[in-house]
Amino acid sequence: MSVNIFIMKVTFPHLGSMYIFCKAMAETAGIPYVLPRPTSNHTREIGEYSTNESVCLPLKIILGNFVDALDQGADTIVMVGSGPPCRLGLYDRIIKVVLTDMGYSFRWLTIPGIFNWQALLQNREEAKVLRRELTAGNYFRFPWAMVMGWKKMIWCEHLERTAAQIRAIAKNPAEVDRLLSQGLVAIDKAQGVRSLSVAGNEAIASIEGVQKTERTPLKVMMVGEVYTVMEPSINMDVERRLGRLGVVVHRSSYFSTHIRRGSRLDRRMLKDRQRLMDMARPYLNYDVGAECNFSVAETVLGHRQGYDGVVHVYPFSCMPETNAATVLCSVSKDLNIPVLPVVIDRQDMGLRIDTQLEAFVDIMTWRRQGRIL
Numbered sequence: 001m002s003v004n005i006f007i008m009k010v011t012f013p014h015l016g017s018m019y020i021f022c023k024a025m026a027e028t029a030g031i032p033y034v035l036p037r038p039t040s041n042h043t044r045e046i047g048e049y050s051t052n053e054s055v056c057l058p059l060k061i062i063l064g065n066f067v068d069a070l071d072q073g074a075d076t077i078v079m080v081g082s083g084p085p086c087r088l089g090l091y092d093r094i095i096k097v098v099l100t101d102m103g104y105s106f107r108w109l110t111i112p113g114i115f116n117w118q119a120l121l122q123n124r125e126e127a128k129v130l131r132r133e134l135t136a137g138n139y140f141r142f143p144w145a146m147v148m149g150w151k152k153m154i155w156c157e158h159l160e161r162t163a164a165q166i167r168a169i170a171k172n173p174a175e176v177d178r179l180l181s182q183g184l185v186a187i188d189k190a191q192g193v194r195s196l197s198v199a200g201n202e203a204i205a206s207i208e209g210v211q212k213t214e215r216t217p218l219k220v221m222m223v224g225e226v227y228t229v230m231e232p233s234i235n236m237d238v239e240r241r242l243g244r245l246g247v248v249v250h251r252s253s254y255f256s257t258h259i260r261r262g263s264r265l266d267r268r269m270l271k272d273r274q275r276l277m278d279m280a281r282p283y284l285n286y287d288v289g290a291e292c293n294f295s296v297a298e299t300v301l302g303h304r305q306g307y308d309g310v311v312h313v314y315p316f317s318c319m320p321e322t323n324a325a326t327v328l329c330s331v332s333k334d335l336n337i338p339v340l341p342v343v344i345d346r347q348d349m350g351l352r353i354d355t356q357l358e359a360f361v362d363i364m365t366w367r368r369q370g371r372i373l
Contacts, residue, residue, distance in 0.1 A: 008031065008032065008075065008076050008107075008130065008133045008134075009032045009033060009034050009073055009074045009075050009076060010026060010031060010032070010033045010034070010074065010076045010077075010078050011033060011034045011035070011036060011065075011066065011069035011070070011074035011076070011077055011078070012033075012077075012078045012079075013036065013061075013062040013065040013066065013079070014036060014038065014039050014061075014065055014231065014233075015227060015230055015231055015255065016160075016230035016231055016232070016254075016255065017153070017156040017157070017160065017184060017255075018153070018230075018255045019035060020152050020153065020156055020184065020187060020188045021149045021150070021152055021153040021156075021255065022078075022149070023035065023188065024145070024148045024149040024152045024188075025145040025146065025148070025149035026145075027145075028141055028144055028145035028148045028149070029138050029141045029142045029145035030135075030137060030138055030141055031134075031138060033074075034069045034072045034073055034074035035069070036065040036066070036068045036069040036072075037068050038233065039061055039064070039065065039231065039233040039234065040233070042064070043061055043064035043065060043068065044057075044060060044061055044064060045064070046060075046063065046064035046067050046068075047059065047060025047061055047062070047063040047064040048060050050063060050067075050098050050102065051063065051094075051098065054317060055094070056315050056317060056318060057228070057234065057315035057316065057344060057345060058091075058225070058227040058228065058234070058315055059091050059094065059095070061227075061231075061234060062079075062091065062095065063095050063098060063099075066095065066099065067099070067102070067104075070099070070104050070106060074106070075105070075106055075107060076106065076107045076108070076109065076130065077095075077106055077107070077108050077109070078109050078111065079091065079092050079095070079108070079109070079110050079111065080110075080111045092108065092110045096108060107129060107130060109130060148193075148196075150256075151193065151196060152187055152188070152190070152196060153255055153256055154256060155187050155196060155199075155200040156184060156187055157254045157255070157256060158200065158204065159180060159183045159184065159187070159200065159203050159204060159207070160180070160251075160254075161251075162204055162207050162208065163176050163177070163179075163180040163207055163243075164239060164243060164248060164249050164250070164251070165248055166207050166208060166210060166212070167240070167243030167244065168217035168218075168242075168243050168246050168247055168248040168249075169212045169213050169215060169217055169246070170210050170211065170212055170213070171210070171211040171212065171213055172210070172211065173240075173243055173244045174244075175210050176207055176210055176243075177240060179203065179206045179207045179210070180203075180207065182203065182206075183199070183200075183202075183203025183204075183206070183207070184203075186199035186200075186202070186203055187199050187200055187203065215246060217246050217247060217248045218246060218247045218248070218308045218309070218361065218364050218365065218368070219247070219248045219250065219306070219307045219308050220242060220247050220248070220249050220250070220307060220308060220309050220310065220311055220364075221250050221252065221298055221299065221301070221302035221307050221309075221310045221311070222238065222239060222249050222250065222251050222252060222310075222311045222313060223252040223253075223291070223294070223295040223298045223299060223310060223311070223312055223313070223324075224252070224253075224291065224295055224311075224312050224313035224314040224321055224324075224342075225290065225291055225313070225314040225315060225318050225320070225321045226253040226258055226290075226291055227315070228313045228314055228315050228344050229251060229252060229253040229313050230251075230253050230254070230255065234315075234344060235313050235342070235344060236342075236344065236353045238311060238313060238342060238353065238357070239251060241353065241354065241357055242311070242357055242361070245357060245358065245361045246361070247308075247361060247364075249311075250302075250307070252291075252294065252295070252298045253291065257269075276293065276294055276297035276298065276301070277293055277297065279296075279297040279300050279301060280293040280294075280296040280297040280300065283296050283327045283330060283331060284296055284327060288320050288323050288324075289320050290318075290320035290321070291320065291321065291324075292320035292321060292323050292324040293324075295312060295321065295324040295328070296324055296327050296328060296331060298310075299312075299328055299331050299332075299335075299337070299339060300331065300335065302337065303335040303337045307337070308338075308364040308367070308368060309337060309338040309339065309340065309360065309363075309364045310328075310332075310337060310338070310339045310340070311339075311340045311342060311360070312324070312325060312328055312339055312340065312341045312342065313342045313344065314341075314342075314343060314344070315343075315344050315345065316343050316344065316345035325341050328341070338360065338363055338364060338367070340356065340357075340360045342356065
């Protein structure tokens with residue numbers, strides 16, 4: 001009787017609650033994995049020390065995640081790709097070179113940003129070696145792993161949306177943050193569909209049950225580069241900071257949105273994507289790439305839906321979002337909606353972000369009260 005010796009240990013970067021989706025897939029499919037430690041200043045320092053100042057901040061953080069995971073025993077890196085002009089599409093090449101220069105040995109698999117035959121063929125060679133280490137059981141369980149991963153991701157996003165709504169009107173916003181963390185842990189630990197549903201519903205109910213104030217909260221649309229919008233440790237926790245100032249934050253980017261847009265298989269999402277592209281067309285006559293057109297379109301959408309303002313979050317030197325920032329100056333003026341650019345780089349400090357957000361909230365409050373136009 002032959003014994004299959006499984007040596008693959010996959011790892012993946014942190015991106016909001018995406019790690020719960022990735023863990024669920026790996027655990028359900030029976031594939032060993034290594035989860036990097038939560039992103040910290042040390043993670044950022046690893047990336048900054050190993051690259052130069054012109055490199056995107058997300059690349060530095062992701063590199064730090066991978067170094068941490070490889071030090072813990074991972075040997076296979078799974079990374080999502082993208083198309084131009086966003087440099088995310090080059091992250092795999094750059095990070096491979098840097099990690100090799102640092103003396104690490106690893107295998108690599110790039111998940112294409114857009115699922116088409118060309119992208120799948122490009123990954124054929126990468127996947128060939130890895131397929132040899134997968135058992136028939138891994139293949140058999142993989143469809144169910146996709147289902148469990150997706151269900152956990154949707155529950156996580158539902159929980160995060162609920163927390164964003166309730167935090168702005170809670171008497172104690174810190175209680176919402178605590179219950180959100182507990183709920184995410186419960187969803188992560190759930191082993192089946194039924195236990196997942198119970199954990200998710202209990203977490204939603206606990207957040208909705210906190211004591212509330214009578215105030216009418218401000219509403220803000222948060223747009224920008226997907227990584228900085230989704231990862232609170234990188235965007236200086238803008239969503240939570242605004243929530244504690246009495247602002248409901250509608251986040252433009254969730255991981256499920258990124259997957260559905262990238263797959264191009266969801267007809268409803270294709271129609272929604274085209275609708276947003278058309279909405280941005282008065283300002284952008286072509287697809288700039290990444291989230292640039294969506295940042296502009298969602299600002300227009302926020303104006304139409306009565307939002308009080310827009311927060312545009314992006315990393316320093318991000319090419320698509322730098323273009324979007326320029327266009328949003330015109331959008332803000334034409335539609336008379338305040339737009340706050342929050343450019344994230346290694347010099348950002350929490351106190352500076354707090355000052356910006358507090359001033360922005362004051363402006364939106366005065367506009368609602370009619371004290372300024």
